[in-house]
Amino acid sequence: MWEKLMELGQLLSMSWLILSDFNCVKSPEEKQLGVAPTWYEFKDFVDCCLALGLHDAPTTGCYYTWYSNNDNNPVWGKLDRVLLNNEWLESGLHCGTHFSPPGCLSDHSPSIVSILDLPAPKPKPFRFFNMWADHPDFLATVEDGWNMNVEGTPQFSL
Structure with a gap:
């Protein structure tokens, strides 16, 4: 399977994603209980991801999907x-x-992939570092900024 995925991935020179039950973990931390996986068991999956530049999409919900x-x-x-x-x-x-919890139909978590919904931008906090006031050109720079002519509403101008 990894060879076929690498063949396909090397043919594509555009943005793409893949959603699958890979039936394999990428590290021992991705399995709880049972026999711990060895490097040999997940090496091919890790090598395939490295060769194709594949990264996990951000997820919410269940971490363990099976x-x-x-x-x-x-x-x-x-x-x-x-x-x-x-x-x-x-x-x-x-x-x-x-990833939602596994249900009655499968031992795998059902997943919903969103590719159109952009995350809401987080507001950026105002930051002022006191060290800026120690700069020799600080007052002149602030004065130039205040004296600059800005078109728009009073709030925008401020």
């Missing part, structure tokens, strides 16, 4: 994910994924 449904031997793992390529990130496109 549950073994075995009360005697429970296992949790992050098997489902959305991966974005470098071109996606460089183009400034948005992508977010929400």
